[in-house]
Amino acid sequence: MSRTSSEVFPLDPQIAQRVVLLSGRERGPRRRTTRDERFRLRQSIFDMGRACAAELLAELGSRETSVGMAADRSPVWPQGYVGSITHTDDLLGVAVARRKDFRSIGIDAEAIIQPETTAEIDELCMSERERSLRDSVEIDHQTFSSLCFSAKESFFKCLYPLTGVWFDFQDAEIASFDPDLQLLQMRLLRDLASGFRQGQVFGGAFRCTERRVYTAFALPA
Numbered sequence: 001m002s003r004t005s006s007e008v009f010p011l012d013p014q015i016a017q018r019v020v021l022l023s024g025r026e027r028g029p030r031r032r033t034t035r036d037e038r039f040r041l042r043q044s045i046f047d048m049g050r051a052c053a054a055e056l057l058a059e060l061g062s063r064e065t066s067v068g069m070a071a072d073r074s075p076v077w078p079q080g081y082v083g084s085i086t087h088t089d090d091l092l093g094v095a096v097a098r099r100k101d102f103r104s105i106g107i108d109a110e111a112i113i114q115p116e117t118t119a120e121i122d123e124l125c126m127s128e129r130e131r132s133l134r135d136s137v138e139i140d141h142q143t144f145s146s147l148c149f150s151a152k153e154s155f156f157k158c159l160y161p162l163t164g165v166w167f168d169f170q171d172a173e174i175a176s177f178d179p180d181l182q183l184l185q186m187r188l189l190r191d192l193a194s195g196f197r198q199g200q201v202f203g204g205a206f207r208c209t210e211r212r213v214y215t216a217f218a219l220p221a
Contacts, residue, residue, distance in 0.1 A: 010205035016056040017095040056096040103219040106158025125169035150215040158217040163192040
């Protein structure tokens with residue numbers, strides 16, 4: 001049976017959020033599964049995310065609580081609201097806010113990567129400047145790499161609804177990183193659309209636990 005977690009995303013109190021730890025049944029059996037079984041598991045988690053979003057929308061006063069799906073499978077929120085959904089193998093997270101307060105939200109959660117995959121993740125998502133930043137802060141390599149990956153995921157989720165432009169890990173980089181305050185800044189390395197330009201810097205936040213990293217970006221209205 002799933003249960004609500006006490007762990008939360010680093011978000012403004014005006015943003016309603018929920019973190020749910022998935023049960024073994026929802027995560028799926030630890031055996032080789034068929035394609036149909038994997039599809040049903042993904043659909044179950046998808047449905048849980050929409051159900052959590054509906055509850056949060058209702059808490060914020062929305063009469064419309066269903067979250068649609070665009071052609072690219074991104075969420076379509078009711079008029080007047082914004083939000084973000086994320087999940088890992090054992091966790092589901094949802095955040096929702098009123099559009100009058102926030103233009104967009106992006107959240108992401110990731111398990112701390114294993115040592116044997118660190119180099120692969122670094123190659124995928126980290127710039128040379130970020131490698132130098134990693135070596136200058138007092139945080140272990142695996143956690144920083146996990147944070148870098150997660151922060152770029154949540155940054156994309158925050159900007160994509162406003163721009164409609166897909167961009168890659170190498171199109172943004174962490175400009176500053178404060179492990180004590182658990183704050184970071186992300187610099188955009190290319191022009192997108194809707195006034196988002198190369199060189200702009202956006203503030204984000206993160207939280208680390210023994211097993212996971214949580215990252216979030218929220219653009220005020």
